[in-house]
Amino acid sequence: MGSPVDNPDARGFFGSYGGRFVPEILVPAVEELDAAFEKATDDKSFISELNRVMRDFSGRPTPLTTAVRFAGAGESLTLELKREDLNHTGAHKINNTLGQVMLARRMAKRRIIAETGAGQHGVATATAAALFGLPCDVYMGVEDIGRQAPNVERMKLLGARVIPVDQGAGTLKDAVNEAMRNWVRNVEDTFYVLGSAVGPHPYPKMVRYFQSVIGHEAREQFQNRYGTLPDILLACVGGGSNAAGLFYPFLDDDIEMVGVEAGGEGSDPGQHGASLELGSPGIFHGSLSYVLQDEDGQIETAHSVSAGLDYPGVGPEHSHWLETGRVSYQRVSDSDALEATSRFAREEGILPALETAHALAWISQNAGLLAGRKVLMCLSGRGDKDMETLLEAGGVK
Numbered sequence: 001m002g003s004p005v006d007n008p009d010a011r012g013f014f015g016s017y018g019g020r021f022v023p024e025i026l027v028p029a030v031e032e033l034d035a036a037f038e039k040a041t042d043d044k045s046f047i048s049e050l051n052r053v054m055r056d057f058s059g060r061p062t063p064l065t066t067a068v069r070f071a072g073a074g075e076s077l078t079l080e081l082k083r084e085d086l087n088h089t090g091a092h093k094i095n096n097t098l099g100q101v102m103l104a105r106r107m108a109k110r111r112i113i114a115e116t117g118a119g120q121h122g123v124a125t126a127t128a129a130a131l132f133g134l135p136c137d138v139y140m141g142v143e144d145i146g147r148q149a150p151n152v153e154r155m156k157l158l159g160a161r162v163i164p165v166d167q168g169a170g171t172l173k174d175a176v177n178e179a180m181r182n183w184v185r186n187v188e189d190t191f192y193v194l195g196s197a198v199g200p201h202p203y204p205k206m207v208r209y210f211q212s213v214i215g216h217e218a219r220e221q222f223q224n225r226y227g228t229l230p231d232i233l234l235a236c237v238g239g240g241s242n243a244a245g246l247f248y249p250f251l252d253d254d255i256e257m258v259g260v261e262a263g264g265e266g267s268d269p270g271q272h273g274a275s276l277e278l279g280s281p282g283i284f285h286g287s288l289s290y291v292l293q294d295e296d297g298q299i300e301t302a303h304s305v306s307a308g309l310d311y312p313g314v315g316p317e318h319s320h321w322l323e324t325g326r327v328s329y330q331r332v333s334d335s336d337a338l339e340a341t342s343r344f345a346r347e348e349g350i351l352p353a354l355e356t357a358h359a360l361a362w363i364s365q366n367a368g369l370l371a372g373r374k375v376l377m378c379l380s381g382r383g384d385k386d387m388e389t390l391l392e393a394g395g396v397k
Ligand SMILES: Cc1ncc(COP(=O)(O)O)c(C=O)c1O
Pocket: 091, 092, 117, 118, 119, 120, 121, 195, 196, 197, 236, 237, 238, 239, 240, 241, 242, 243, 307, 308, 309, 353, 355, 356, 380, 381, 382
């Protein structure tokens, strides 16, 4: 942590993407947030407290685990896994929520709100809010409440209120809409902890900053182990926070990067969550980025077996990386992700989150291409939360 922030331009644009498309009432709030974030990340005491909490509360640094079997790992290719699943609460989301809740406390905000899809961000926000003694409301779509029941109970145990959202498809998009609406009404005393590198400026920059601890640590760990950098980086992409966190510290290196989106059940509207591959630029949730939309600009429903990738938009920095060709984005289907989940668990002794399994499935599909190469992948979360979905899908394959 503590490296300089590589800012988008003053209007919040990464190249052609980003910005701050918010109702007038929120303009002072996002300006205040940007100023507070810049000041905090310039303040050694904030950084040292953040590093202490990441270490003593969340368990950082997370280890780098060498895969031993999956997709020819250990034989034809080298696969290193950055174990974000070993964070407190079981995913990378806690890196961002600890940072944002510490910022909320510094800004003297009295109430935390958040949205959640898979429930991981909701649990991580409820956890950080409990740690710092702040009340917390989490907006969650009714469809996601159904498929992520253990995380709903976890949030409640942590003292958060889970507010069901039954608009639209009852998934992440609708939860973000509702959280933003609540923020507009309570902007004076409420801090909105956004869960991915999406939303209006400064959220994409801020979330990527808090998540870049993944890439900073992994870079050092990889170099210590091999004396060199990886050949290729890999991460799943929902809103894009674990991918941005891994990629960011390697952007200036000659390393291939692949982001894996939700291919769902097909390429027709409503069947997938592949905003970068199958979407087009549009304004959604406060920024200009790739989004799934119809000809009239209406946002389409996304689909993924994994709640955390079931989102019709993506962070603007990824749109910039797509356009500049810095990162390539590809998609993996529900069934391939499910298959990779159980195979990876059997072959490596780690049950991955369904989101993460999209990146794992990409590795097995491209094992030939990866022969002889060193792969570094973000293992973004653990799969315990997905038990219900896995059992519904037929359990162990
Ligand atoms: C374990 C896990 N991985 C990945 C994601 C996708 O989010 P992002 O693209 O912001 O990393 C989620 C979202 O909930 C998640 O829970």
